[in-house]
Amino acid sequence: MSSVLGLCGPAPNPCRNDLSLPGYGLPVTDTATLLKDLHRDLPAGRLVTDPQVMAGLAHDDAEWAPWELPAAVVRAESAREVQLVVGLAIEHRVPVIPRGSGTGLSGGANAVAGSIVIDLSRMNEIKIIDPVERLAVVGPGVINDDLRAACAQQGLWYPPDPASSPWSSIGGNVATNAGGVCCVKYGVTGDYVLELEVVNGRGELVRLGRRTAKGVAGYDLTSLLVGSEGTLGIVTEISVRLRQQRPIEHTVVGYFDSVTDAGVAVTKIAEAGLTPSALELVDRHCLEAVDAWKNMGLSADANVILLGRTDAPGEAGAAEASAMITAFETGGATWSAQTDDQQEGDALFAARRLAYPALERLGPVLTEDICLPLRNVPAMLSRIEQIAVDHDTKIANIAHAGDGNLHPLLITPIGDEQAKIRAQQAFSDIIAGCLELGGTVTGEHGVGLLKLPGLADELSPAVQQMQADVKAALDPYGILNPGKAIV
Known part of the structure; x- marks a missing residue:
């Protein structure tokens, strides 16, 4: 089995930022021009270019997973700002790496050279907790335990509870379809996601899913996005299903x-x-x-x-x-x-x-x-x-x-x-x-970079091609977290 561990850069991937790929018809501008445009369009305080600060935001907690310094980090505070950055990334043909709390363990949030890291941790508002519909609407930067505590005040419970729940964000949990201690009985993050607001690979702000108890209109794109590790879209808002509080255990x-x-x-x-x-x-x-x-x-x-x-x-x-x-x-x-x-x-x-x-x-x-x-x-x-x-x-x-x-x-x-x-x-x-023994290479941490060789062994070539086709359709410019999650 081959391994990406210890390499100087991410493993080769057909969806990496490569000018020979379909969709890369425009010339790539230099970093100085990219930074000038980001400064021009973003509110003050959003753009980070200090190399020491960027180094701390350029990778997750995966040991030995390769990463490189990005061109910039954007500390986004709204969906509109995320959409703006993705639009500039398309214009300049540079990768965009979404990041939550950085607690991931597979290298899924690791930057590549010349990329823009979008830090979503400031988008941490709990917007709605609805005890009638039993749902919550949150920003991707909301910490798992903070949501659970807020729900408990209204007699409600959000079950997914990864071991990193005191530190990990709901957006990151969605990105890897995180599980946790309770999932043996109550399921994983994807079982609770009702609706997603997403900036897609064309720079469009779209809503997937619905907040109703039932709904089968169209393909289930919500489930497709859950666990996709930011390679198909950047989540800017999440609606999740809640339960009533449990009895004493x-x-x-x-x-x-x-x-x-x-x-x-x-x-x-x-x-x-x-x-x-x-x-x-x-x-x-x-x-x-x-x-x-x-x-x-x-x-x-x-x-x-x-x-x-x-x-x-x-x-x-x-x-x-x-x-x-x-x-x-x-x-x-x-x-x-x-x-x-x-x-x-x-x-x-x-x-x-x-x-x-x-x-x-x-x-x-x-x-x-x-x-x-x-x-x-x-x-x-x-x-x-x-x-x-x-x-x-x-x-x-x-x-x-x-x-x-x-x-x-x-x-x-x-x-x-x-x-x-x-x-x-x-x-x-x-x-x-x-x-x-009939298992899978990742249950809840995601493929990221560390599991790419294992994924290639687990999935047949036909299925690998199907996944590449989905990626190409939803990310036609190849900018969304390239080199991760698929082989």
């Missing part, structure tokens, strides 16, 4: 000697016909990192922890929690318990959310995002352990285990180039193993 915890045993317990839960509201796996590497940082004492007695939750009401919740305990024990748990104390349960899940930033304190972390059929989760976890040995690489494991979404975290010492090479080889082997 029962939390179940199980200790296991190995990740494989924990994987078996996950399949036992599925075999029992249970649908937990959350089911998360955290291994010893993660627990030790969290303990070293926050002194939570979680790694004293367990090599692996499974955290489960049920939000079934009343006695049904207690019964479901008890059934989960039985599944844990059948799967080989060395200890298990349950609680209906929400604060106690929240504290355990807080440790799950802290795992990634805790590990980052140890050195560069290369994050995987594979997803498999539940029956193959134990086998994949076993393979990951062997891959770690084969490549002498420290691999920690966290997972949305309930839906087979695994996040192996490959950790290398700072400045150790040989360890970096071994980690990159392990990264490729994990993808290959996942595909062999």
